[in-house]
Amino acid sequence: MDTRLLVPVIFAGFALAEILTRRFFQPARGSARDVWIEAVGTPIFILITVPAIFFAVPVLMEAAWPGSEGAWADWPWWAMVLILLIGDDMTQYWWHRAAHTFPWLYNLHRAHHSGAYLNIRIVYRNAIAYYIFMPGLWIAAALVHLGFGPVYAIYLVVKMTVIFGAHSSLRWDEPLYRIKWLSPVMWVVERTISTPATHFAHHGLHKDDGVTHYKGNYGNLLFFWDVVFGTALITRRYPETYGIENLEDRSAAGELAWPVIRK
Numbered sequence: 001m002d003t004r005l006l007v008p009v010i011f012a013g014f015a016l017a018e019i020l021t022r023r024f025f026q027p028a029r030g031s032a033r034d035v036w037i038e039a040v041g042t043p044i045f046i047l048i049t050v051p052a053i054f055f056a057v058p059v060l061m062e063a064a065w066p067g068s069e070g071a072w073a074d075w076p077w078w079a080m081v082l083i084l085l086i087g088d089d090m091t092q093y094w095w096h097r098a099a100h101t102f103p104w105l106y107n108l109h110r111a112h113h114s115g116a117y118l119n120i121r122i123v124y125r126n127a128i129a130y131y132i133f134m135p136g137l138w139i140a141a142a143l144v145h146l147g148f149g150p151v152y153a154i155y156l157v158v159k160m161t162v163i164f165g166a167h168s169s170l171r172w173d174e175p176l177y178r179i180k181w182l183s184p185v186m187w188v189v190e191r192t193i194s195t196p197a198t199h200f201a202h203h204g205l206h207k208d209d210g211v212t213h214y215k216g217n218y219g220n221l222l223f224f225w226d227v228v229f230g231t232a233l234i235t236r237r238y239p240e241t242y243g244i245e246n247l248e249d250r251s252a253a254g255e256l257a258w259p260v261i262r263k
Contacts, residue, residue, distance in 0.1 A: 073147025
């Protein structure tokens with residue numbers, strides 16, 4: 001199978017598993033507004049935003065650095081992975097952290113948290129501009145142009161599988177916590193990659209519930225960034241409610257098209 005097709009196939013696999021276990025549609029917690037945000041925002045990101053960035057970057061780079069295509073293609077794979085982890089994943093950590101620090105930027109990210117549920121549908125739920133200005137996407141496109149393409153394809157599959165799993169209501173880590181002899185292994189895992197327990201905490205509604213930590217647990221592929229930069233909270237528990245405290249009303253269009261539409 002073409003590696004480029006693996007990410008949507010993996011996404012579809014998580015979605016199908018949630019549908020079969022009746023965790024996908026969330027009718028008791030969701031609304032028509034949520035459906036519009038996800039049904040419009042997700043295709044725009046996948047079909048327009050990402051292709052546009054990966055088309056524009058090579059054009060800009062060739063204008064600034066003629067003959068740059070494939071210039072770093074002879075780098076060893078492990079060096080490419082390291083650069084991707086820093087240039088893509090670590091910068092995404094800081095972009096995400098900034099979105100929870102600066103109110104103007106949070107307006108681009110609030111759609112990701114405004115749903116009263118957490119499952120695979122939430123993964124690409126952000127304002128359109130949130131992704132347009134995400135540094136990691138532009139850096140990744142530049143690295144692919146420089147010759148990282150084959151390694152990036154595998155890296156992306158691994159990264160998105162972790163991110164899908166961290167958002168999925170299947171909560172793959174929950175049964176593993178109950179196996180005592182796996183506890184040391186899970187201690188390493190939950191400090192290395194994002195898991196449902198750590199990421200669900202980031203989406204919790206009430207910060208005083210002892211689990212919710214929406215001013216931390218920002219990691220996407222690597223939770224290690226939270227550990228290193230002091231924003232980690234690990235409880236091995238999951239919030240009972242999700243969303244944004246004291247949420248003001250905003251339409252689906254306002255969440256997707258802010259700042260063009262602000263209501």
